[in-house]
Amino acid sequence: MQTIHVIKLDAIHKTYHTGEVDVHAVRGVSLDILPGEFVAIMGSSGSGKSTLMNMIGGLDRPTGGHYWLDGIDISTLGRDALADIRNEKIGFVFQGFNLLSRTSALENVEMPMLYHRHRIPAHEQLERATHALALVGLSERADHHPNQLSGGQQQRVAIARALVNRPSLLLADEPTGNLDSQTSIEIMGVFQKLNEQGITIVMVTHELDVARYTKRMVILRDGKILTDEMVPDRLNAEQELDKLKQAQAAVQLA
């Protein structure tokens, strides 16, 4: 009996033909990610991590190799089929949140359901969006617009939007890049909680501090995997938050 990998990359290559020089952004990455994993993909800029991320997210296709998502080889699918995969199997969280402005948090969360292959009745959409917002602790802000929310709250809305179609994979691209350190820890806490509920998370980051909240760290360099190991001294977001608050309280007392 073979376990179905959430992600199975087999010698993935990505070459950009721009101008006279071919740019080899990713050169032969093989990676297996099992259900329930929490993986950080790290690397300096130019290491190919963003390109790899786009391919894992089904936004881009590899020029070589194969990619199975949930047992489906999606490296050869067409545009529309990829759109359906993104809709049903992948939840995106971006560095810049990417919420629709002047649209309420609830409607932002409902948006992916509009594009679902099977029609989701309005009451079910509302129910699922409300549930997803509750999961990230934003129930009481459902009717707020993004400009009425803090950065951390906006990122929570984005996470709720990513979860609403019950994807097999939550994909986060520098999710804490625009946030201060306390809010970053809070967001990592949300991810840890979701991971404990069994959701597979793959996150791209260049901050080691953030990566230490995950379970597994993959470091890329020049389009290849440099190291792939379990996080030895994993941080717990709740504890770190407590420590930070105590430190702040100490500063105020002093």
Add this chain to the structure above:
Amino acid sequence: MRIFASLRIAARALRRNKMRSLLTMLGIIIGVGAVIGSVSLTTGATKQVEAQVASLGESVITVFSGNFTSGAMRGGWGSAPTLTVADALAIGEVANVVAISPEVRDRAQVLANGLNWNTQVMGESPDYLQIRNWGVASGSMFSDQDVRSLAKSAVIGKTVADELFPNENPVGQTIRIRNLPFLIVGVLAPKGFNLFGQDQDDVVIVPYTSHMHRITTRIFVNSILVEAANDKVINQVQADITDLLLARHRSKEQDFTVRNQLELMQTVTATSRAMGFLLAGVAAVSLVVGGIGIMNIMLVSVTERTREIGIRMAVGARAADILVQFLIEAVTLSAIGGSIGIIGGMGFSWLISYLQHWPVNTPWTWIIIAFVSSAVIGVISGFYPAWKASKLDPIDALRYE
């Protein structure tokens, strides 16, 4: 994606830029408004002409005597006396001819009741009223017996009645035409002005025999009025009359002219129709300009919302979903603009009819045509921007600042 959701997204996007949406729609509003306004006015005018022609009798054929030509000088219709009463009676035997009336016309000073009035005195047969679709208001028409006996009976139009008998019933009174006393047997129902602005009620009608032998001394009639059974046989009847008169006159050249009311109507409505087409053409051009405006704004909108398109694609919108979204936005713009234009155009034409007392009529077909064509313009002008949006690469669109 379902259409309803697309409509909601489109409505929200349009509400976000109210002023811009309104200005974009203005081109369509003016174009459709101009179409509906000009069509309403010309249709109203045409309907009025048709109604006037119908009041003359739709299946009426008029035979005029020919042109008088002497050397190089050519007289007008009826200037050469060629038609006789016998011609008229012969025409009465033609198939599908229902009624005839030999017509003689003269202007005369008429006296009655101590007053006088210059009016048109016409000699006709009793069938004249049937042919002209006319009725008597009081009294009755003179009879065929009156025609045979050259009776001094007359019916008078409403204008003559009002001028000569301001406070009395004219029926039974005497009217003097060229010093001959005629008995007024009836007063005609008011008929108003004809197409050429003549008062049709300013008339005295006597039996044509009385006119030709008592008032004037004539052998020839001015024209012959003929009523065909219906407007379908009118062309055949016209041809038969032409053949009959050619044979009777034994002339090589046609010394008479046969006309029907349909031809007259076509001549009169042709002008207003041409005017209407001209106006509609100008309006169509402004519709096209409005369409270009929509395309322009949709292109701006696509560029502005590149990031939104990227987000939607990232969460699973297909190219077709994006295409439909922007297409619906363009069609919503143009359809709302078209609806406002229809209402505005109708309002404008009603205002004209209220202020100027012009007849207006907005045909349903044109309302539908205007609405459909504005929606079609929305599709055409929205398609390119929408197609451009749907072809965006999600990665590039997400990165767009």
